[in-house]
Amino acid sequence: MSVGIVMLVHTALHRAEQVARHWTAAGCPVVLHVDSNVSRKTYRRFRAALADDRRVRFCRRHRCEWGTWGIVAASQSGAEMMLAEFPDVRHVYLASGSCLPLRPVQELIEYLEARPRTDFIESATTADVPWTVGGLDEERFTLRFPFSWKKNRLLFDLSVDLQRRFNLRRKTPAGLVPHMGSQWWCLTRQTLSAILEDPDRPVFDAYFKRVWIPDESYYQTLVRQYSTNIESRSLTLSKFDFQGKPHIFYDDHLQLLRRSDCFVARKIWPYADRLYKAFLTDSSMAMNRTEPNPGKIDRIFAKAVERRTRGRPGLYMQSRFPNEDWENGLTSSQYSVFEGFTELFEDFEPWLAKITGARVHGHLFAPGRAEFSGGAHLINGALSDNARSRDDDPKAFFTSLIWNTRGERQCFQFGPGDNQAIEWTLAKDPNAQISVISGAWAVPLFRSNQNFSALRSQAAALQKIEAAHLKVLRSTWTKARVRVWTMAEFIESPMEPLQTIIDEIGTVSPRRLAEAPRMADLEGFGRFLQNLKNQGMHPYLMGDFPVESEVKHAPKPPRKPYLVQ
Template sequence: MAKIAYILLCHKDPEAVIQQASQLTTVGDYISIHFDARAPKSDYDQIRQALAENPNVAFARKRIKCGWGEWSLVQATLHALETAVTAFPRATHFYMVSGDCMAIKTAEYAHQFLDQRDQDFIESFDFFDSNWIKTGMKEDRLIYRHFFNERKHKALFYASADLQRKLGLKRKIPADLQVQIGSQWWCLRRRTVERLLAFLKTRKDVIRFFRTTWIPDETFFQTLVRHLVPEHEIETRTLTFLMFSDYGMPITFYNDHYDLLLRQDFLFARKISPEAQELKLRLGKLYAAKDVSFSISNEGRNLQKFLTERGRVGRRFSPRFWETESTLGRERELMIITCKKWHVAKRLLESVRQVTNLPCLEYLFNEEGTPLPDLGGIQASLGKRTRHRRALMRMLFEYYDSDRMVVCMDPASLDLIQDFYSDRSRTRLLQVECIFSDSYLAGHARRVGLAGEATSQQSLDRLLPTIRNDILFESDRLRDANLDHHMILRQTNEPAVNLEKLQNFLSISPEQADRILQTDHLFAD
């Protein structure tokens, strides 16, 4: 049976540290604590006194002052890790946590989870080839030496880096290491930790290198574990559930996140708000509970992204030069069908193709697998299609040797639709509005990852109004854009009204429009 030794780095709130340590050790697990030397000694003494009688608690042999982005965070972790290896010989796993972390599964579940997987859990992506770093310094973190803290001495930090850059003082990365990067919240097996500590005793050059890198807690363990452990024994993920805002700030969890957290495929969560007393109480009791079953839906990150994007309207960037300087052609006519129910638009599109023999393309800017001819690679990915959208459409017109074409786009793609409207070609828009039942919206939420099969009905009841409002919001945006030749075909319209709309949109005869609208089960889900 797995026995976990938690490695806790903390710097404040001694009462919370005492509570956290007591909760995590109540079922036989261990904890090794490093309490920042910058914190008051009285706080540290309070923690030691309160936990003195707990045999499953140990303290790092040395307290050091820690600073964000500095080697000190790695050194503090190593002190706590060395203490844990010696103090807890029965520990099978070592799990890195902070004072803001709490378990979101029972100890029983966590032990079974680890027993079934003989692996280390640590994010380790290639430092140079991955896109893990979104903004700020990348290779400069490694190839230059950093002696100042960017947050405390910003001017000195950047002046030092600039001086090294001007003088060409690049340094070499240890030749046998392939630097990796990832989250600092890991769970490692005992043999991995022992192998790592033994490696460091013989490789002082590695410590010297990382001691002056910037933010080494995101690269040190990630690199060495990948260096020392076979790839098939590493699962490149963290077992701690955490999310970040668009600005790179951690998302904080509150009392009403309890059910959401339990449904995620993780053992811990970070960050729990200090004010979320009810959540902390419930999660604290949960860890020691027995025979608890968990329904894993794992929709947390998709749901957070969806909810935080509501209401943010605007073009993603100004048009690129190849978009503003290219045109589909004055004599060409692009007809866009937009519908949130993609299967309805596809049925309609297929009928249009059969009745009119016009070139018809499904959601080519929304679905990677949309069938397209080989156009030299420009059609190969959604990113390329979107970036070179006018060039792509011009090539499609030429490929089909036609001056008229029908395509489908999602109503959320207003920037694409507006861009085509700004072209010299003639553009028409047919907006297809459908009825959305709660059951359809629930299925939609599951298909796009906002909910899972195990998501509770209570959670769905809270989510569905938001999805429905989002669909209405996209529809209203299209109408508010005041686009020329914009027609709306509604499921609730009288057939004669829809016939007229479709006839005008496609410039076809009433008989042809009627044949298209007679499509079997056009609006069926």
């Protein structure tokens, strides 16, 4: 006999009985501590169920509550009984009722017999511990914690604040250097008995009774006083999430647990029948003899924590909607926004779709409806073109569209006549490529043949909206790739900016553009702008348009044939 098991039990007693019998069947004595919060009736029934096992003992009961001294007192009572009643035990292994042996017990016995003077306990100074959660590192040893963090959070926080304000500090007993680590240890008889029989134990116990979460520091600190050979690691696989709560293992973690090569794992879901059956009864499925290496699965847990805390880029879960600017990427993939292009060029959307192979929409945020490509009324993810539904939450509509169509580049038109509620989302999104021809919204007005007084009013309103929009795009908060041309400078040489935009999107056949899409007839546009000025409006966003001079790329009269005689 070389290994004794001290089990701290408070729930799922039928599983604790099953695991205890598994330990004793392999020759390991078990001392059980049952939380005094468990009713006497339940306790008596549990004790009677194990009365036939001669290797099982029950120690004095303590009230155990997270973060309090009761857990340490329970382990002390169990360890004292183990050392007193089983003199052949050379190592004492602390486990909980939710722990599950992953490898044959005989392997653990042989492993510890080969290391008779080694103590396995995670023990690191507070400066070297990266996993503390809750804002208390050194302070957990220098302040007093008379109130329960879980039951009396208000009094706990108030007590901490008062002690900080009045600089009330406790002195650490002479010779002790506080250490921290996992509460699940495996200590030699020599080290454990030295801790429990130390003449200064009353002093140490009185000090740690007011330490926050003493089960993670009591043995971890005192073992440094007596041990001659410490392996600063636990033989128990115990993983915690970003909030400091233990991961619970379920049936679908079977292969993951096998890969860990650890002797024991916690915390096992009490209804994980497949795990209990596989590891407690199926010896043919036992893992190979090898050094415990929980690091083999650390990468999986790290990814799980990242997925839980950050989510997937551009995906918004209804149950865990992120705070503003806390999301992991506004959208899931890159897209392009065109402002003024469809107004300046005829059939721009079909031309762009042909050149790039992307899905090109019209004005997704037009007042009447979302103009999906091809005139569709529904798009991936059952998104409707209904304007009212879209405008209930424009950001959710847009991010859903990008998520549902990921893998295919999306392009759409935007302008001052659209719903502007989406502009900051576009501006702050690094996935956005925004190309603006400022003032191009005036072309449809120019060609509309409406009363000039109405045109002037509309032009003034649209220019005000676009000016505010351009201010957003030029703000320091903008992360999108933004290019802005005035209409006058764009039509002077449209091929170069079009080529730049197309190259960034990526084309079906990466070649230089041979020709631009057909530009709208702008004959008389300069006079139209001058008329707006004459009526008291200053259309400055279009750039410097001459009043009478011919506009390049506008349709020209056919030339007379040149005859050679």
